[in-house]
Each structure stands twice: as structure tokens, then as C-alpha cells.
Amino acid sequence: MAAPYAPGNVIVSAHRSMHGKRTPAFPYPVPVLPEGADQFPGKEANKAVLVAEQPVSTFSTDVDTASYAFVRRMLTENRLPPPDAVRVEEMVNYFPYRYSAPRDPARPFAIGTEVMPSPWTAGNQLLHIAVRGYDVKAAERPSANVVLLVDVSGSMAYPDRLPLLQQAFRLFAQQLRDEDRVAIVTYADGTTVALEPTAGKERGKIVDAIAALKGGGGTAGGAGLQRAYELAERHFDPKAVNRVILATDGDFNLGITDPRQLERFIVDKRKSGIYLSILGVGAGNLNDALMQRLAQSGNGNAAYIDSLLEARKALGEELGSTMFPIANDVKVQVEFNPAQVAAYRLIGYETRMLQKQDFKDDKVDAGDIGAGHTVTAIYEITPAAAAAGLVDPPRYGGNARGKPAAANGDELCFVKVRYKLPGQAASRQIDHPVAAASARRQFEAAPDDQRFAVAVAAFAQRLRGEQQVADMSFADIAALANGARGQDPEGYRAEFVKLVRMAESLDKVGPQAGREPGLLRR
Known part of the structure; x- marks a missing residue:
């Protein structure tokens, strides 16, 4: 909302000194604004879901980047961001990635997946889903x-x-x-x-x-x-x-x-x-x-x-x-094989979740993707072998691990992307099976882009205070990101590592405003 703008109601700076006094930063008057009045969508983090009860996960794509830039501003001003300001998917999708690109505009998406050990929960795995859109040449736009x-x-x-x-x-x-x-x-x-x-x-x-x-x-x-x-x-x-x-x-x-x-x-x-x-x-x-x-x-x-x-x-x-959009109403649906996966957790996308039936309903709105855009989604999954540690088996029959069709028993999951070409009302679909045997044995064996995206996801969860990454320090996250920087021509990834270090310092000494010291370790 706009503040009153009058000669008697102005300040000459938006910055405070360490003693809380205003110091001149620019020479002309600006209106007084309330501090801490920012509003963010309050959504609880996604929880782990048992595959035996709900094997299908559906969400709308998201290519927004607002959260990352706002978090960066807070950290560079020596303040930890409000937890609700941190949206994991926007943090991850802020960065350019060199995912494999599609060649045919009639099939405008290429889907790639990587399965690797989780760096924050021993025994769990991460499913990294990469979607890249067709890049329309400038002359054809x-x-x-x-x-x-x-x-x-x-x-x-x-x-x-x-x-x-x-x-x-x-x-x-x-x-x-x-x-x-x-x-x-x-x-x-x-x-x-x-x-x-x-x-x-x-x-x-x-x-x-x-x-x-x-x-x-x-x-x-x-x-x-x-x-x-x-x-x-x-x-x-x-x-x-x-x-x-x-x-x-x-x-x-x-x-x-x-x-x-x-x-x-x-x-x-x-x-x-x-x-x-x-x-x-x-x-x-x-x-x-x-x-x-x-x-x-x-x-x-x-x-x-x-x-x-x-x-x-x-x-x-x-x-x-x-x-320049190449597709409208882009949705992703992942079906997990209960013989391979006991539970899953979609990291982020809390404001983009859809119902299972929404996936094929062309009337349901979803995200739009532009030329050459990339979309990343990360699931944390618990292998079926660990099912006994999650819940007790049913007393009256049934199989908590499920009974997959024999023909697809070697699949970890099945990824589907549904979209509409601009100006069209009917959706099209691209399918991508993920073989259980494709899982990497070592996290370090995954490509740089995928590992860097995981580091960003870890940082975002840490800023949100999510317990899943409570044992992973900012130093661990910085080391993870540093080891996966790869080619960084614009310096975005180097900047990210500096932000992680800044958050580490603020969490130790306490920001000038905002959270108390050590809050992220609670």
C-alpha cells in the first residue's frame, strides 16, 4: 500500500546505522513506509507421502524467480529472510542449466532425470527432474x-x-x-x-x-x-x-x-x-x-x-x-512404483500442487513456459527396502510395498509432462520412465547442474527451517555448491556460495533485524 506522501512526512534514507539511527543515503524526500510489512504466501512445506497410500504426485510447473532475488536482497542487507519468502522451486529455477534440449518445436520439451543419494538423509535418494523447452531462434520469434x-x-x-x-x-x-x-x-x-x-x-x-x-x-x-x-x-x-x-x-x-x-x-x-x-x-x-x-x-x-x-x-x-511462450498449462505428474519406493517428498512447489485428476483436465490452469526455459523439480524418496522403518505393516492383510505389474517392476517411477501449444485447447503429453537401475551409487557421480540444483534446494530448505536438512550445515551446503559450480560465465553460482556464507554468519551472530541468532539450528 502507498504511504502518505507529504512534506511533513518524509525521510531521507532507507538505511539504518548499527545504532538504529537514520543516515543520509539519497538527497531527496521519500515517503515513510512501515517496516516488516511484506506479505508472502504462507504455505507449510510438503511432507513425505507413503506410496502405498498415494503413489501419484501432480504439480504445475513454475518458472518464477522472485524469491531468489528477494532472499539475496535480505542477505546482502545483513538480514535473514522471513521463512515464507523462501520458495524452494524459485530458488532452484533462478539459475541457468545446460539440460539437454529438444530439437522439434512440435514436441517442445526434453525430459531428463537423475537419481542420486541424498546428501542430507542417509539411505534416501533424490530424484532430479529436468525439463527444458524448445529454444525458438530470434529470427523466428x-x-x-x-x-x-x-x-x-x-x-x-x-x-x-x-x-x-x-x-x-x-x-x-x-x-x-x-x-x-x-x-x-x-x-x-x-x-x-x-x-x-x-x-x-x-x-x-x-x-x-x-x-x-x-x-x-x-x-x-x-x-x-x-x-x-x-x-x-x-x-x-x-x-x-x-x-x-x-x-x-x-x-x-x-x-x-x-x-x-x-x-x-x-x-x-x-x-x-x-x-x-x-x-x-x-x-x-x-x-x-x-x-x-x-x-x-x-x-x-x-x-x-x-x-x-x-x-x-x-x-x-x-x-x-x-x-515468448512455447507451451501453456504445463503440468507434471509422477507415479512411483511401490515395489521400489516406500515414500516420497516433493521439495517445494507448495503453491503449485494439483489434484491427480487435474492432470488430464484441460480446464485446469497451470504454468506457462517460454522459449528455452528450464524447469527443475526434486523429490526426496525413501527406498522400499526402508518401508519397515516408516510405518507398521497392515494387520489385516494387504501389502504396504504394493504389487506392481511384472512388466514395469524395474521402474522407479514414471514421469509425465502435459501441455498445450499456444492457441490450442487440447493438451499433449510426453512420457518418461525412470529405471531403478539408473540410480547413481555416489552423489558426486551426478552431473554438475544436478548437484548444484540440489545444493540450492538444501539452502532454501535450511532458510525455511525445515527439519529434513537440520543436520546439514551452511558450510556443508557451500562445499556442495562449490564442488558443482562447473561453468559459471555470469558468476551466478559464485554469488550463491557467497550468500550461503552470509547466511552462515548471520545465523551465528544474529541479523540486525529479523530472526534471533541460531534460529535456523533449532
Whole structure:
């Protein structure tokens, strides 16, 4: 929500000294914001499930990266992130991976699996599932028809909000092709069309409109969404990718404010073929929960911009994969063989879980994947040989380990990916059996990408305070990641190791604000 913006209610810094005093950081006034008012979707971590009772696990794919960037911001500011801000799948999927790529756009996904020993629970295994989308060549990509919806309320005056977004959008403008089109809608107390749809070749005009944006007023986000979608529908191009990109720091406090009403509005607009992406900025009143809800409802994705480097990654390097979808409503279903697996636990994806019957129901919405995007999912599994240590056998008959069909008894599990090609209503499916004999005997024998993803998953679970990794120290996680860094041209993996070390230090000495020292060891 926007804070009052008046001459008598301003501060000159968003930073505190060690003694709690404000110190000047930038020369112009910004509104006072409440501290610790960020909102995140509160979801308990997935628990282990007995295969004999529920052999099938189903979830929607997720290519969001907002959680990782927000966690990085907290750690670099010497604060441990709130547990609810840490979403394992977004932490893992933040990084680029060199998974095997599909060659045929008609079959747009390649599925790969690795089974390896768990580094945090002796006797358990990890099933790593890698999905990579077809990478459409730049020359073959359709044009982009984009409406930038920018929050210019009073709270956006901070340098890490509207000024940072203006830098980010200038980078975005440099990526535009001549045939692309961009419009800009702003909202504060009301809404304004700051730029009518403009061809990408008129970059100067687009950049000037971005530079002219100024903050002040309330936060009529609902009205802004309505205005942006109206503009997108009026100038809809059936041959282009039509998308609204919402950039904001917080809540909607004017007009439509009910999250359920906003969600229904986005779901209805999704039918028009217009995608929604959300860029979050700032901290203190970030409504991440609402952003996640709207992005998931609008066939879109959510990212968090904490720096110009992150803006470059989200709106520059990854523009192709984010902007150009190759498949909609992408779902994953894994059926475990009870003769091989006693129990499983999906690590993360708590906000993306689906019912078994949702997998083949084409009316059920799911995630969308762009050109060249990768999706990673990790299951922790308990082998069937350890079933006796989980539950007592049934007293009145039955077999806790199940009776698989003889023809498939050597399979550990069966992975299925279901998706729709853009513009199509019927789903297609790709199947991938996983042989029990494919399991690695040593964790170190798995490829670098898979081991690094496991290290990130371990770190995210540790930050969330999950007991499964309680015996794995930050030093162990850093060593795991260091040993799997492989090729790291942009330094993302090296940065990750530094963040693990920072979390280790904060957990020992205590952050300036947030959790108490040693909380992650409880």
C-alpha cells in the first residue's frame, strides 16, 4: 500500500546505522513506509507421502524467480529472510542449466532425470527432474505487443523502486525489435496512458516516456489493471505475443482491492490470450502473496528486481524465454512404483500442487513456459527396502510395498509432462520412465547442474527451517555448491556460495533485524 506522501512526512534514507539511527543515503524526500510489512504466501512445506497410500504426485510447473532475488536482497542487507519468502522451486529455477534440449518445436520439451543419494538423509535418494523447452531462434520469434503497467504511487519514490524500474525499462527498450510495440499505463490515485502503442523502432519516444514517469499518490492497482487490459485488447495483435507487464512495490489500496476479485478479473482476461507478467521492487510493503496469485492466474510469471544487474537478467538476457511462450498449462505428474519406493517428498512447489485428476483436465490452469526455459523439480524418496522403518505393516492383510505389474517392476517411477501449444485447447503429453537401475551409487557421480540444483534446494530448505536438512550445515551446503559450480560465465553460482556464507554468519551472530541468532539450528 502507498504511504502518505507529504512534506511533513518524509525521510531521507532507507538505511539504518548499527545504532538504529537514520543516515543520509539519497538527497531527496521519500515517503515513510512501515517496516516488516511484506506479505508472502504462507504455505507449510510438503511432507513425505507413503506410496502405498498415494503413489501419484501432480504439480504445475513454475518458472518464477522472485524469491531468489528477494532472499539475496535480505542477505546482502545483513538480514535473514522471513521463512515464507523462501520458495524452494524459485530458488532452484533462478539459475541457468545446460539440460539437454529438444530439437522439434512440435514436441517442445526434453525430459531428463537423475537419481542420486541424498546428501542430507542417509539411505534416501533424490530424484532430479529436468525439463527444458524448445529454444525458438530470434529470427523466428513473433513480435511482442506489450503494455507496461507501472505503479507510480508515493511509495515508489525510493531509488530502489521507480528509478530502478526506469533504468530496467530503458534496458528493455534497447531489446525491442522494430516490429514490436509498447504502450505505458501508470496508476496512483487514478490511471493514465503515458504512452500510446508505439513501434519498437521509435525507441527514443519510448525512452522519453519512461524518463518522464514520476511518483506520488495512492495505489489504484485494480483500476490500472483494467486500463492496461483494455488497451491491450483494443490493440490486440493475433500474430504477436500480447502481454501486460505490471511493475509495483506493494498493495492495491484504491478501487478493486479484494484479492479474490482481482484474481477473478485476471482469470477472465486470460481467456483473451493476453499474458501477465509481474515485476516486484522494494521491501517493507511488498505484497508478494498478491503478486504470486495474480501471476499464476494470468498465464504469467513473477520476478523481483533488486538491482540493475537483476533487471538486465530479467528484461535482457532472459527476455526471449520470458516473453515468448512455447507451451501453456504445463503440468507434471509422477507415479512411483511401490515395489521400489516406500515414500516420497516433493521439495517445494507448495503453491503449485494439483489434484491427480487435474492432470488430464484441460480446464485446469497451470504454468506457462517460454522459449528455452528450464524447469527443475526434486523429490526426496525413501527406498522400499526402508518401508519397515516408516510405518507398521497392515494387520489385516494387504501389502504396504504394493504389487506392481511384472512388466514395469524395474521402474522407479514414471514421469509425465502435459501441455498445450499456444492457441490450442487440447493438451499433449510426453512420457518418461525412470529405471531403478539408473540410480547413481555416489552423489558426486551426478552431473554438475544436478548437484548444484540440489545444493540450492538444501539452502532454501535450511532458510525455511525445515527439519529434513537440520543436520546439514551452511558450510556443508557451500562445499556442495562449490564442488558443482562447473561453468559459471555470469558468476551466478559464485554469488550463491557467497550468500550461503552470509547466511552462515548471520545465523551465528544474529541479523540486525529479523530472526534471533541460531534460529535456523533449532
